[in-house]
Amino acid sequence: MARSFLESQTDQFEAMRVNRADFLIIGGGIIGLNMALQAKRRHPAARVVLIEKECDIGLHASGRNSGVLHAGFYYSADSLKARFTRDGNRRLTRYCLERGIPINRCGKLVVAKDACEVQTLEELLRRGRANGVELSKLTRAEARDIEPRVKTCDYALYSPTTASVDPRLVMESLRVDAKDLGIDLVLNAAYVGRGDGSIRTSSGSWSAGYVINAAGLYADKIAKDFGFAERYAIIPFKGLYLYSDEPAHALRTNIYPVPDLRNPFLGVHFTLTASGRIKIGPTAIPAFWRQNYSGLDNFDLGELGEILQQEIGLFVRNQFDFRRLALEEFTKSFKRRLVALAGQLAEGVEPKDYRHWGTPGIRAQLYDTEARRLEMDFRFEFDDRSLHILNAVSPAFTCSIPFAEYLFEHIEGRPPPKETHLE
Numbered sequence: 001m002a003r004s005f006l007e008s009q010t011d012q013f014e015a016m017r018v019n020r021a022d023f024l025i026i027g028g029g030i031i032g033l034n035m036a037l038q039a040k041r042r043h044p045a046a047r048v049v050l051i052e053k054e055c056d057i058g059l060h061a062s063g064r065n066s067g068v069l070h071a072g073f074y075y076s077a078d079s080l081k082a083r084f085t086r087d088g089n090r091r092l093t094r095y096c097l098e099r100g101i102p103i104n105r106c107g108k109l110v111v112a113k114d115a116c117e118v119q120t121l122e123e124l125l126r127r128g129r130a131n132g133v134e135l136s137k138l139t140r141a142e143a144r145d146i147e148p149r150v151k152t153c154d155y156a157l158y159s160p161t162t163a164s165v166d167p168r169l170v171m172e173s174l175r176v177d178a179k180d181l182g183i184d185l186v187l188n189a190a191y192v193g194r195g196d197g198s199i200r201t202s203s204g205s206w207s208a209g210y211v212i213n214a215a216g217l218y219a220d221k222i223a224k225d226f227g228f229a230e231r232y233a234i235i236p237f238k239g240l241y242l243y244s245d246e247p248a249h250a251l252r253t254n255i256y257p258v259p260d261l262r263n264p265f266l267g268v269h270f271t272l273t274a275s276g277r278i279k280i281g282p283t284a285i286p287a288f289w290r291q292n293y294s295g296l297d298n299f300d301l302g303e304l305g306e307i308l309q310q311e312i313g314l315f316v317r318n319q320f321d322f323r324r325l326a327l328e329e330f331t332k333s334f335k336r337r338l339v340a341l342a343g344q345l346a347e348g349v350e351p352k353d354y355r356h357w358g359t360p361g362i363r364a365q366l367y368d369t370e371a372r373r374l375e376m377d378f379r380f381e382f383d384d385r386s387l388h389i390l391n392a393v394s395p396a397f398t399c400s401i402p403f404a405e406y407l408f409e410h411i412e413g414r415p416p417p418k419e420t421h422l423e
Contacts, residue, residue: 021049021184024199024208026191026222028052029062030167031392032214033174034404039212040181042408048183049208051201053190058171060291061216062397064361066241066271066282067167069093070395071108071159073128073135074259074266080378082131084399084406089161091401092170101169102274108162108254109143111152111345117258118154124258125157135159147252149347162254166274167397191215194225210411211386217290217364223388228381231370232390235310236290237329239282241271241358242338248276255345263320264365264376264393268332268341279358280342280349283332284325286311293360310367319372366391380407387411 023039023046025032032050039048054060069092072085096103112118121137128135136158138146143156150156178185192200199206213222217236223229244250249272256269265284272278288307291298314322331337336351343349366375378399379391387407396403 019204020047020207022046022209023048023212024206024210025050025212025214026199027214027216027219028054028057028185028187029060029214029216029392030058030171030174030397030400031062031389031404032212033057033171033178034400035212035214035389035407036178036183037174037181038404038408040178040183042412046209048181049186049206050178050183051186051189051191051206053188053202055187057175057185057187058168061361061364063168063171064239064359065167065394065397066279067165067274068254068271068395068398069103069161069163069165070398071128071133071135071161072131072395072398073124073133073157073159074261075131075377076127077130079376080403080406081376081395081399082127084402085395086131086133087402088395088399089163092165092398093161093163095173095401096165096170099173101165101173104164104272104274104276106162106164106253106272106276107146108159108256109138109147109150109152110157110159110256110258111143111150112155112258113344114153120258120261121155121157123261128157128159133159134161147255147346149251150255151345151347158253164254164272164274169274191218191222212407212411213386213388214392216392217362219364219388219390219392220366223381223390226386226388228386228388229390231368232375232379233310233367233369234290234364234390235307235314235367235374236287236292237265237363237365238285238287238292239361239363240285240333240338241279241281242335242354243356243358244278244280245353245355246278251278251346257345263325264374265325266394268338270342270345280338280354281332281358282361283329283338284363285329285333286326287362290364291362293362314372317372320374363393364391365393378403380410382410 025036036048036050069089075082138156143150190202215222220229220234257267259266289300289303339351339354375391380389
């Protein structure tokens with residue numbers, strides 16, 4: 001029997017209802033999930049929809065990161081990172097304990113190779129105290145009481161609140177939270193573009209009251225469709241970890257070098273996983289397209305041309321010493337080089353114990369094309385219809401809960417359009 005006009009109209013109405021969201025979040029990483037949770041908790045009657053282009057959540061940066069819950073002493077006190085890392089560490093630690101997610105509360109030693117680096121330790125200690133982070137300055141002997149294999153020149157810093165978790169377990173727990181609250185998670189739905197007042201995806205169009213762009217590697221592309229990120233571009237950096245065959249807990253704590261505070265990378269270090277396994281890394285190798293994880297996987301010719309143009313320009317102009325940084329990072333793709341660098345931090349580091357690469361990750365690093373610099377802090381832009389999280393790099397995993405709250409306060413408070421960061 002032919003369907004009635006009323007039945008046809010009802011079906012059309014249902015389709016319109018299904019494809020309407022009060023809040024539409026783009027990106028199923030830890031920031032996107034926390035933004036969705038904030039939206040639903042603050043507006044229980046609202047329809048909150050999260051779209052993710054992959055077949056599951058957390059398949060990119062959030063599920064591939066080191067799992068370290070940072071303490072918050074690397075960052076200057078006027079930064080968003082300083083503002084949220086300390087509280088994010090406490091809250092995510094508490095969340096893991098409450099949910100029964102394994103957490104390795106092993107702490108971290110930051111060590112110096114020479115007297116010049118001892119001066120930087122003092123600056124880190126000053127920043128830690130300014131940020132209200134628990135941090136101790138130790139002699140070499142005191143540092144070896146914590147980790148007998150550690151190497152350092154004169155002094156080290158110890159951060160007792162640094163911890164490690166399995167990021168995939170955290171993401172799965174957040175997924176359960178989202179489903180329990182009634183948030184719609186729509187997978188295999190890649191953002192395609194805007195049109196006729198709607199958001200087009202690979203699985204249909206959505207009409208949204210408010211759009212939140214937490215798309216990581218593609219956040220700048222999406223933001224430009226909304227008239228934002230005019231001076232920004234994302235440059236991808238590949239991070240590789242090399243795993244040790246030593247038994248779990250062969251080291252007692254994470255061991256990090258003194259970082260170069262001029263750039264956002266922390267250098268090769270020892271990380272203990274939630275289970276106590278040792279890994280060294282990561283690299284920060286300039287990638288050639290946004291999802292350049294391995295070989296020609298996810299190859300995109302347009303991205304290759306665009307990113308190579310940016311990277312060649314940086315190499316030629318040598319802004320922020322990019323030439324040295326890029327060449328040094330490429331050498332770290334060789335196991336012996338990575339092991340040699342790690343061997344400056346601890347005794348008994350042998351190449352034979354480091355044979356297996358972990359899953360590579362890509363850092364979505366924001367580049368300011370006008371100032372010609374890598375952005376060190378979180379960056380976002382917004383207006384009364386959309387918010388775009390442009391630079392949510394490490395320690396965004398640690399910061400994710402208070403950072404999402406802060407972003408939602410901007411959405412609800414409606415500060416002046418396009419406010420981007422805390423000065």
